[in-house]
Amino acid sequence: MGVASVERIHQPVLVGRVVELLSAALRQAERPVFVDATLGLGGHSEALLAACPAACGIGFDRDPQALALARQRLASDSARMAFVAANYDQLRASLDQLGVGRVDAILLDLGLSSLQIDSPERGFAYATDAPLDMRMTPGDGPTAADLLNTWPEADLARIFRLYGDEPRAGRIARAIVARRDAQPFATSAQLVEAVRAATPAPERGGHPAKRVFQALRIAVNDELDSLEKALPQALDGLRPGGRLVVLAYHSGEDRLVKRAFARAAADRVPDGLPQVPDDLRATHRLLTKGAERAGEAETTENPRAASARLRAIEAR
Numbered sequence: 001m002g003v004a005s006v007e008r009i010h011q012p013v014l015v016g017r018v019v020e021l022l023s024a025a026l027r028q029a030e031r032p033v034f035v036d037a038t039l040g041l042g043g044h045s046e047a048l049l050a051a052c053p054a055a056c057g058i059g060f061d062r063d064p065q066a067l068a069l070a071r072q073r074l075a076s077d078s079a080r081m082a083f084v085a086a087n088y089d090q091l092r093a094s095l096d097q098l099g100v101g102r103v104d105a106i107l108l109d110l111g112l113s114s115l116q117i118d119s120p121e122r123g124f125a126y127a128t129d130a131p132l133d134m135r136m137t138p139g140d141g142p143t144a145a146d147l148l149n150t151w152p153e154a155d156l157a158r159i160f161r162l163y164g165d166e167p168r169a170g171r172i173a174r175a176i177v178a179r180r181d182a183q184p185f186a187t188s189a190q191l192v193e194a195v196r197a198a199t200p201a202p203e204r205g206g207h208p209a210k211r212v213f214q215a216l217r218i219a220v221n222d223e224l225d226s227l228e229k230a231l232p233q234a235l236d237g238l239r240p241g242g243r244l245v246v247l248a249y250h251s252g253e254d255r256l257v258k259r260a261f262a263r264a265a266a267d268r269v270p271d272g273l274p275q276v277p278d279d280l281r282a283t284h285r286l287l288t289k290g291a292e293r294a295g296e297a298e299t300t301e302n303p304r305a306a307s308a309r310l311r312a313i314e315a316r
Helices: 003-009 015-026 043-051 064-073 075-080 088-098 144-150 153-164 169-182 188-198 210-220 223-236 251-264 296-301
Strands: 033-036 056-061 081-085 103-109 238-248 284-286 309-315
Touching: 015 043, 015 103, 015 238, 015 309, 033 043, 043 056, 043 075, 043 103, 056 064, 056 088, 064 075, 064 081, 075 081, 081 088, 088 223, 103 223, 144 169, 144 210, 153 169, 153 210, 169 188, 188 210, 210 223, 223 238, 223 251, 238 251, 251 284, 251 309
Parallel strands: 033 056, 033 103, 056 081, 103 238
Antiparallel strands: 238 309, 284 309
């Protein structure tokens, strides 16, 4: 895939707002450094490098194919970029290996990249028949098919409910267990067929298998646990005045971000958790009031932006 092809398929979400928030911190630094902890195809990093000519970036990605394509896309700025083949939950250890302390800006753009969605052989998409893999790092750990064929019904129902907000989680899990006894799941088409059979009534909100595929992907890649580990590392990894921006696409992700930011800013901790003591000095300040969303113009041009929730915070 050439650079032109990469740029054609990849439209970074809320890129203008991300650049606005992070470049403000980068321009204040003497030797500005940003971390794109979810590099993907490099669209956000490309925009930050263009907006801040003095900045250098460090791009993380667990997907070797995405990392290779991002290197290609950012080749003209190769002297200003370092690339790390690692997941964002290894942020601190990886920066230590590079001899990098605190940085001026960090971006976490969660969820799937355009490459993963648009590569049918990876098994992420319900619209194309392919092997049920869904691993962001190919060859690393069990596949989605492994989970479907081995997990107990209760565990499948739990992840469909928690990670996919699927209202028919129990019914779908029962249908999957019944089908796998006759024939193990191997392809996305088999899973789509099972979900359709378990949810015969049409409903709003898109494809009936959308939430099940999302839940499986999150479970296969242990995404929420990775995020929970990464957020404290990112917050602690900022210099005073440094900024962290997170783009979340799922309520579970956004909830973790909201809680972590609230604690760091000594704000009211949501969801009934105890309040931070009044005498505890805030280490960060919130830059966004709630979660910001993409406007109608962007979601029309790039439908993948519709579910994005942006939150930003600054280190004191």
